[in-house]
Amino acid sequence: MANRFPIILHHRLPILAGVHPNSSISCTQLLKRSKNLSSCRVPRRLVFGIGVSFWAQFMSMAGKSVTTSFIASARTKGAVEQILQNVEWPEQFPFKEEDFQRFDESSDLVFYESPRFVTHIDDPAIAALTKYYKEVFPPSNTPGVALLDMCSSWVSHFPAGYKQERIAGMGLNEEELKANKVLTEYIVQDLNTNPKLPFEDNSFDVITNVVSVDYLTKPIEVFKEMRRILKPGGMAIMSFSNRCFFTKAISIWTSTGDSDHVMIVGAYFHYAGGFEPPQAVDISPNPGRSDPMYIVHSRKQATA
Template sequence: MFSSSRPTSRPWPTLPSPSRPPFKTHHPFILLLPKLSTSPSDPSPSSPSSSSSAAAAAGSVRRLVLTPEGRTKLNTLPDREFYSFPRFVTHVDDGFIAALTELYRERLRPGAHVLDLMSSWVSHLPPEVQCRYGRVVGHGLNAQELARNPRLDHFFVKDLNRDHHLQLHAQSFDAVLCAVSVQYLQSPEKVFAEVFRVLKPGGVFIVSFSNRLFYEKAISAWRDATDYSRVRLVMQYFQSVEGFTQPEVVKKLPVKADDDQTPLHGIMRLLGFSRSDPFYAVISYRNFKSTNEMQ
């Protein structure tokens, strides 16, 4: 576990009634759009048709990726019940965790406001001082796990398969993370649209995964798919929401069997174990990729 000087995580405060907003910003369920530049060839900004079509497009779900069958799970027990018992373990190996931490180090700037979606007792954020973030909010299904996470300033518990709305302000986060959990979302298109809403323009959404899963709780479209198909599936989730940039794919695969002739690897192969967990991440930005990210 990373060392941290932060206090024990606190539950995310309940938003006040709309008559008394907590910040001088916007209601958490109103979509805010960046101002559109106009030119002589552009439709007049006062045109009702042009403004309504733009408002309907940005952040909206363009198409559904999954079929009804593809959203089903073998275990239909409510997720809050399935995850009610805390699991203080990591579900991927050290190689995967190191790759994920390095990716966060590269893509998240110090001082960023971060939402760790579908989190647990560890967030795998870089531990060094220069990578401290302005605020880290965690979401998950088990309060005990989230309370143990030293990187979270606040957390909230919510079943996104029952209610995909995030009770968070629009354009309030620089980065949203989802580590080894995307396979459990039954309405990923709607959740990705909510992530788009809470991201600031230029904000990044990093979705990472391996080949490990709670098989009975993963959706049908994911369970028996190949790793390549899973990468394509997450890319399609991003592409289903208007306004995300073209998804990037980062991968780190285990050493090929033919390249490793050690006795230990031979024994692991006989037992059905791979040398390490494959690492995949699909990354996209709201509206644009900032110049800082491209350097």
């Protein structure tokens, strides 16, 4: 039986004036801080709490009753894998412009002007992602294989010693990209200003994005570009945790939880078109004891 697109009710995260833009913070930390920082909340003029109306809109477009509930605990191994199985997607693109607003709408190039030599996720989560890449990437030094690390930084999550003739990186700070020793080439580009990817059609076998999909304000345009530059059958891997630069993440992300994020990224693949049905994987190494880590991936259709 197909999963109907869910109504998932979550506690709304407050907008905190005290969240420093240089720090990566988890939703759990935000909730803990909110208990002691209620006086620091700013007006909810940006819609960081779309919640009920958003899910209800999805269900309405799908022609389903808004009383239907599908709740998956992202802390339960196996639950995440079920979220994207046989989803009945609404016919129309359900997102609104305000869903992609951010608390800080200043230029991303200015925000990342200074290098941010930090890690968003802890070592066990990094190790889990590296292990996953080792399992799904083409073997090292496979002739003709090209990979693109989109929204990349100074940290390489690729397997140790992994080499290809072409590993391209895109990011917002040149110093960080230079520090990434895996990259054979890099480009500085703000995808929220210009989502057009500067590569030829059918160029890459794999595209990765690590804990950055939540910053994309034009995700459908970016995902369509990913489809264009992937080779037929090429794989796109979006990985994310519950950490982010909170003021730069889009409102639909900061107002929902981990399992919702899986559905949101799955929707990006679906509505971009030309991808196989997206799949989700929970690679969290130590649920409840280290940072969670989730994968939503898909392949470009052979006939796309």
